[in-house]
Amino acid sequence: MAIFGYGRVSTREQTTENQRLEIENAGFKVDYWFTDEGISGKTHASQRPQFVAMLDKIRDGETLVVSRLDRLGRDAEDVLRTVRTLAERKIEVIVLQLGKLDLGSSAGKLMLTMLSAVAEMERSLLVERTQAGLVRAKAEGKTLGRPSKTTPAQREEMITKYAAGETISALARTYGISRASVLAVVNPSREPTGMGPDGVPCAVVDWSDRRKSRGA
Known part of the structure; x- marks a missing residue:
């Protein structure tokens, strides 16, 4: 079974080569290497061109290795969605940042449970911030919603x-x-x-x- 590696950097001035070396120094011989350069960490995994290409290439039961958890998504919810998609295909996901943790193992599943809780907290905070913003805008007399097309x-x-x-x-x-x-x-x-x-x-x-x- 092939081993896939994926790296990402936010600017084209940076390089993903260090991420690849980190993966190989951890003992993984990378057969296929995909990188998204100049892609912000705020971008969803599903909107990263080379990440999507990697998902198309990797076969069920193969292995994906990344250096950090944020390579799998923009936030806890996005990472969780990505990992679940990979798990459905029996793809082994290794994150070096977590000590070569296989997210499909018992310890990995515990990590996903914690990640799910973090994702829920992020959603709640987003709702709270949105509601607070609406209340503040209303108090300041700002017009909410789309501007009217008529005078x-x-x-x-x-x-x-x-x-x-x-x-x-x-x-x-x-x-x-x-x-x-x-x-x-x-x-x-x-x-x-x-x-x-x-x-x-x-x-x-x-x-x-x-x-x-x-x-x-």
């Missing part, structure tokens, strides 16, 4: 025309926006605009436009 004056016109009987579709064509965008202007609270036959509130469907399109 305040145009939105006032839409409301006036809609109240005068102009259809949603006609307004959408006039202002070059979607029907949903028009509805967001004329009915921003998203409150029901009609009542169904069973007494359940429902939205009014703009049937007038549909009849026109059918020649009614």
Whole structure:
């Protein structure tokens, strides 16, 4: 079975040769060597060209050796995803940084359990940071979401025309926006605009436009 090695450096001025020497000095004769040069560590493993090429080349049951855990992904969650993909193919994964640890061994599985916990913590922290950022932006009066495609004056016109009987579709064509965008202007609270036959509130469907399109 062949032994594959993979190295990565963030800039093209750096070299992966030291990583290869480290792997070979650890006693592994590398049959196939893949490197991604000028690829940031923040890049997902699935977006690293040579890492993907290596995955296509390596066969089930063969061995992959890397010098450090971060060669397998950008963060704990990405590394975990990569290792699980390799494990499904019975590919032995050796990480020199962890003392030649085989991630498929009992100790390796324990490491993956810990890695899973770290990944979950990273996800939670990301959610917390995102929510905190939204709260801060709102407190500072910043507008969230996509910028509007219409001006305040145009939105006032839409409301006036809609109240005068102009259809949603006609307004959408006039202002070059979607029907949903028009509805967001004329009915921003998203409150029901009609009542169904069973007494359940429902939205009014703009049937007038549909009849026109059918020649009614």
